[in-house]
Amino acid sequence: MALSEDLLQILVCPACKGDLIYDREAARLTCPKCKLRYRIEDDIPVMLIDEAEKLQG
């Protein structure tokens, strides 16, 4: 299932409070500024900085 529109409207990166890019297929939310990728598990976005995947580059 996809994240609800109302939630996507207010979710930001917990580190920089910047906008996120939602990849529905991969069930991930990415912060392009911090280069952090947050997973979504059982429709619950896991917005924990410690548990985010660090992207290269």
Place this chain on the structure above:
Amino acid sequence: MDKKDIQKQFDATAAGYATSVGHVQGATLRDLLELAQVETGDWILDVATGTAHTAMAMPPGAGVVIGADLSMHMMQEGERMAEERGIGHLRFVASDVHALPFADGSFERVVSRIAPHHFTDVRLAVREMARVLVPGGRLAIVDGSTPDVPEIDRFVDTLERLHDPTHGRNYTAREWRGFCEQAGLEVLELRPELYDVMGGRSLAEWSARSHCSARTVGTMRDMLLGAPPAVREALQIRETGPDVFFDVPKVGLAARKP
């Protein structure tokens, strides 16, 4: 106490919290709802929602209700119960109150019940909760507290830490006023020394929920039964058969973002 330890403690004990009488029906829930004064259409953030008892108690006329917690297991338990009860306006987000993943001014109400004593930096947490409120929005908190008396404060602190090693600190009403004012919030109402209903909590039930060892239960029992009169009165300690009943005082507050 580290966030990982808090996460682990609550991941392991989620099922007990889902059915705990105090968490489901406690007077603290009624106090919180009175303090929050939710209006139709309000977006609400329930910080450290756990198994979402508070989030699920929000009036059906509220807008979107978001339960936020560090523990996925607690929220999955909450999600299951919300589905069973057909509560459609509830969403969950794994998040840390010290770094909330919500835009400024996202919510009309931010609430938290029986949780802030776990926050590792309560001042930062209150600033974050204030940030995500809309101007004119309201923060409502009910949490374990302590009377402003060093003897009782120390007793409560030792007891809470024996019960749950991830326990941070129970703050006094005066400390709460300070946290809110430092975060730029205006305190509307402060209710010190609230108690749960139903004659307090049972030591047996309280310790079983947190998976305390028999030895720890024995230590807590001795502490409670040997408490000095001022502590006995503040915690309403009563021996009933093989069990001991008592209640740690709570504080309730409502604060407004100007």
